[in-house]
Amino acid sequence: MLSTAKDWLHHLMDEARNAGLNHLDLLLNGAVLPHGLLAPLMEQVAAPECARLFEHTLEHALAHQGPLLLRIALGNQAQCAEAAQLLNAVHTHFCVLALTSRWPFEALAAHLRGATQATWNKGASSGVLRYYDTRLFRHFCEQLDPQQLGQFHAPVSQWYWIDHDGKQASLSGFDARIQDQSGLTGLSLSDDQVQHLQAVSAALLWLKSHECTPHAHGFTSHEGLIRCLTGIHLEVSRQQLPKHLHEDFIASALSEHPPLSLSPGNVVL
Template sequence: MLPTAKDWLHRLMNEARSAQLDHLDVLINCAALPTPLLPTLLELTPAPSCAWLFEQTPEQELAHQGPVLLRIALASQEQCAEIAKLLNAVHHNFCALILISRWPFAELAAHLRGATQATWSNGACCGVLRYYDTRLFRYFYDQLDSRQQGLFNAPVIQWHWIDHDKKAATLPGFDSRPDNQNTLSGMTMSDEQVSYLQALSAAIQWFKDYEKTPNEHGFTSREAMIRCLITVHLDINRQKLEKQQHEDFIASALSKHLPLTLSRIEPVL
């Protein structure tokens, strides 16, 4: 059974309490919010701790359209009720990445802010890492090498999100103590990692725009189809295909997967 927002949030709050924490951290991708849902939550007294992660970055002018970190006090019925309303409204919109973390809020916010900033090509290129978009999160994380994973994961006991198949997903963190050795001020990526992330974004956009279901192409889940589409878009980039060739190339790649059909059930005599 797919989790409801209420059941999911209740379980995460219990996990935070089991870790002897009095809070739950929620990272919201404001660019994907369907309606303005934050004002009521932020106007509570007391309001949850709040940090706009694009502040103090080159994207500062877009801060309120980017990721925002909220620390919900589990003892506050008002805060818990309002975050429950927000999560219910965006449950399957890929807006919310939940963290269970022991780090002080300021240190956690600074760390996650640093993780949004990437450089590659020996520092010649820079850009934003949209790891806070839960459509991308697991694929982004799996592309990090062990050192990068250790740094990125340092403040987190567990990550939680809703995946492309509307299922609750989780990833364990490293639960390290904050110090100067594991606080991120930016991430250095390889050109190969950036190429993968670009293919990932293209694959997810193509999947979003496409109207057919995964089983029509022989896949048992949306996640499986997206993994295939990432490989297809990487091949497009390697072969340096012109844009007008992309659709035919994707259609040809997907045609190799036979549609899934339900087996006919014979009546019992």
């Protein structure tokens, strides 16, 4: 059963309360957030705490288009009502990564801001780490080594998002005590980690441009198809295939997965 925005918000609020919190944190992807959607929430007399994560970084000029952290006070009915309107408007836009955290807001914002900054190629290359894009979030977390996992997940009890199939997804954090942690100022990625994240991005772009359904390629979910496409794009990279051969290679690899029958006796849910 697919989740509605109302159901999801109620679930998130229950999870926060069950964790003993009086607030819920929402990390929004400003790049895909509809213009003007935040105004009713931020113009309230008692507006939620807010931090633009690109502020105080090299991307500060794009702060209004970058990730935005909001802390919704569960005891403030106006904030909760406007949060419900926001989630309803963007429920399927992959732009809300919700989380529960015991850390003070400023400390949490500073930590998540540091996590947007990445270096690789032995420090010779740097850029933005778009973990806050829920299309990439799980793939990003799966690539982290144990030390990176401890760093990244330290302030978070639980992460929540809506996946490619419109279903509620969650991932446990580490819920570490703030006094035991040093500030996160960035993540250093290996070449393999960067290559994998690039393959995920390429898979998502391919899926968007081809507008195909999972069952057409033998999968019961978009999540499964994306993982397959990620593997295919990794192989394209490993073989260093010239660009004009990419489409044929991808088509050949996908042909190994015959379409699923959608007859009444074999309905894909």
